[in-house]
Amino acid sequence: MSGVYGDSTRSVKAVGSEALPGSPVAPPPVPAAAYHIPPSEDDSLDSYGRYHNPTWRQLESALTELEGAVAALTFASGMAAITSTLRALVKPRTTLVVPADGYYQVRRYATEYLAPQGTVIEARCADIIDAASRADVVLAETPSNPGLDVVDLHALAMACRNRGATLIVDNTTATPLGQQPLSLGADLVVGSGTKTLSGHHDLLAGYVAGSHPDQMAAIENERRLAGAILGTFEAWLVLRSMGTAGLRFERQCQNALAMALTLRAHPAVRSVRYPGLTEDPSYEVANRQMKRFGGIVAIELADAAAVHALVQKSNLLISSTSFGGIHSSVDRRARWGDPVGEGFARISAGIEDTDDLVADLEQALG
Numbered sequence: 001m002s003g004v005y006g007d008s009t010r011s012v013k014a015v016g017s018e019a020l021p022g023s024p025v026a027p028p029p030v031p032a033a034a035y036h037i038p039p040s041e042d043d044s045l046d047s048y049g050r051y052h053n054p055t056w057r058q059l060e061s062a063l064t065e066l067e068g069a070v071a072a073l074t075f076a077s078g079m080a081a082i083t084s085t086l087r088a089l090v091k092p093r094t095t096l097v098v099p100a101d102g103y104y105q106v107r108r109y110a111t112e113y114l115a116p117q118g119t120v121i122e123a124r125c126a127d128i129i130d131a132a133s134r135a136d137v138v139l140a141e142t143p144s145n146p147g148l149d150v151v152d153l154h155a156l157a158m159a160c161r162n163r164g165a166t167l168i169v170d171n172t173t174a175t176p177l178g179q180q181p182l183s184l185g186a187d188l189v190v191g192s193g194t195k196t197l198s199g200h201h202d203l204l205a206g207y208v209a210g211s212h213p214d215q216m217a218a219i220e221n222e223r224r225l226a227g228a229i230l231g232t233f234e235a236w237l238v239l240r241s242m243g244t245a246g247l248r249f250e251r252q253c254q255n256a257l258a259m260a261l262t263l264r265a266h267p268a269v270r271s272v273r274y275p276g277l278t279e280d281p282s283y284e285v286a287n288r289q290m291k292r293f294g295g296i297v298a299i300e301l302a303d304a305a306a307v308h309a310l311v312q313k314s315n316l317l318i319s320s321t322s323f324g325g326i327h328s329s330v331d332r333r334a335r336w337g338d339p340v341g342e343g344f345a346r347i348s349a350g351i352e353d354t355d356d357l358v359a360d361l362e363q364a365l366g
Contacts, residue, residue, distance in 0.1 A: 006246065007177045007245075007246035007250060008246030008247050009246070010065075010066065010246065011066070011242055011243055011244070011245045013065075014061075014063075014066050014242065015058075015062045015240070015242050026240065027055075027058065028236070029233055029236035030053060030055050031232045031233065032049055032053065032232070033049035034048060034049065035052075049229075049232075050224065050227055050229055051224055053232055053235070055235045055236050055239070056074050056232075056235050059230075059236075059238055059239045059242075060072040060073060060207070062239060063176075063209055064209060066176040066177070066242075067171075067180070067182060067189050067209035069189070069209035069210055069211060070210065070211055070216070071209070071213065071216045072208065072209040072210075073207060073208045073209075073219055073223060074193070074205065074207050074229075074230040074235055075206040075207060075208070075228050075229070075230055076205070076228050076229060076230050076231070077192070077204045077206045077228075078190070078191065078192025078194055078204075078205075078206035079105055079106075079109070080206050081190045081191070081192075081206030081207055081208050082106055082109075082139070082170070082190050082206070083109055083228075084208070084222045084223055084226060084228055085188060085208050085219055086114060086139070086168075087222050087226070088221070088222040089137050089166055089215070089218070089219075090114055090117065090136075090137055091117070091118070092117045092118055093117070093118045093119070094118045094119070094137060095118060095119040095120075095121065095134060095135045095137075096114060096119070096121070096135065096136070096137045096138075096139070097120075097121045097122075097123050097135040097137070097138040098110040098120060098123075098139050099122070099123070099124070099139065099140065099141045099144060099170075100122035100124045101124045101125055101144045101147050101149060101339075102141035102145055103170070104336065104337055106139065106141075107122060110122075121134065124149070125142065125144055125147075126149070128140055128151055128156060129151075129152070129155055129156050129159045132159040132160050132165060132167075133159055133163055134163075135163065135165050136163075136164075136165050136166070137165060137168065138156070138160055138167050139168045140153070140156060140167065140168070140169050141170035141172075141173070142170075142174065142179075143173045143174060143275055143286070143294060143296070144173075145173055145296075146296075146298055146331075146333045146338060146344070146346040147298060147340070148273040148282065148294075148296060148298050149281070149282055150275055150282035150285045150289075150290075151285075152285045152289070153169065153179075153184040153185065153186060153289055154184050154185055157184060157185025157186060158185065160185075160187075161185065166187050166215070167185065167188070168186070168190060169186040169188070169189050170190050170191065171189045171190070171191045172191045172195055173294050173296055174292075174294055175191070175196045175197065175245070175249060175294070175324075176191075177196075177245060177246060177249050177291070177292065178253070178290055178291055178293070178294055179290045179291065180291075182209070182210075182211050184289060186211075188209070188210045188211070188212075188215060189208070189210070190206070190207070191206065191207055192205070192206050193205030193207055193238045194206070194324075195322065195323055195324030195325075196245065196249055196252070196323075197241065197242050197245055197324075198237060198241045198242075199244075199245065199325055199326060200325060200326060201320070201325040201326075201327065203238065204234070205234055205235070206230075248326065249292065249295065250292075251351040251354075252294075252295030252324070252350065253276075253292045253294060253295055253349075254354055255295070255349035255351070255354050255357050256274060256276070256294065256295045256296060256297050256347075256349040257274065257276050257277075257293065258354050258357065258358050259297050259347060259357065259358065259361055260272055260274035260277055260297045261277070262358050262362060263297065264277065268301060268302070268365050268366070269299050269300070269301060270299075270300040270301065270302070270343070271299065271300040272297065272298070272299050273297070273298040273299075274298070275290065275294065295323070295348060296323055296346060296347065296348055296349070297346075297347045297349065298344065298345070298346055298347070299345050300341055300343055300345075301343035301345060302343050303342050303343045304332060304334070304335075304342045304343060306343055307332045310330060310345070310364050311330050311364075313363070313364040313365075313366070314330075314360055314364035315364075316352055316356065316360040317329065317330050317347070317360070317361070317364065318330070319331070321336070322348075323346065323348030324348060325348065325350060326350050326351045327350045328347070328348060328349055328350035328352060328357060329347070330345050330347050330348075331345065331346045331347075331348070332344070332345050333346055
């Protein structure tokens, strides 16, 4: 029955607690570093706050359900989730593929910390299936951040399976409400809970969800050893925010499409990327594997000054990095070192009324 539920119903059900008489509908956080332990010395019980926490378990259960996984693990940030996963899987002389057009910090980690142990290949979305034929572990990001290219996940999963490679998919931009990488053949999904799932620009969180218990056990052991754990209060905040994720993401996707349609018609805008535009190079693949096209639009303006002017003239767009929050924001990505033009900007759609956002965008562009 759960397969026929809409996104908001899925979100609400995922964060629900067991309906026991007298129990709270919204359970409180459990901030604990130490627990009373019995003489049986059963390691499955809560014993220490770096190993176990009831609030983590409820959030991980919700993430497991939303991603269609067998298990999920929470981390202190999206980067902590990615790096912990790579450390667990990438051994000496392992060949790893990372996105050349994805989040730049992942490339830095791979080249600065993992490359000395083996081989790292940087591949763009268009080349990643070919690169997978030479890899042991493949990390794909789709849609890519910030360029919004889309990887054919079914084809990539088949290439990885033929090679015997492990496929990890960064699902941050699409979210589990927009795309289900595990159902398309991925072994693991990583995501930033900082973005759409929590959605309020006020915490850092990350997670890993997977299809194979042995891989998840290895990643959990890495978390235990390295200590990249999510704070209890942050876990509780993500959990309580996820109940409204369906509503927020629906509005964000609606706003993103409306902005993309407005921007593509404006003479000041040199180019627009959004997977939901029928003329977008990624539309065919995105339409096949994504339920929703996401809340991010990528544009190219004349130069950096034009991007700053857009924000200054707007009454609704804020200048901020990150994405997926309730406020619409603009981020000029060249300032962070992404290989993009000086006038390239990533616009993250918030939950403002669509007509207001479009009108504000039009007046800000002039």
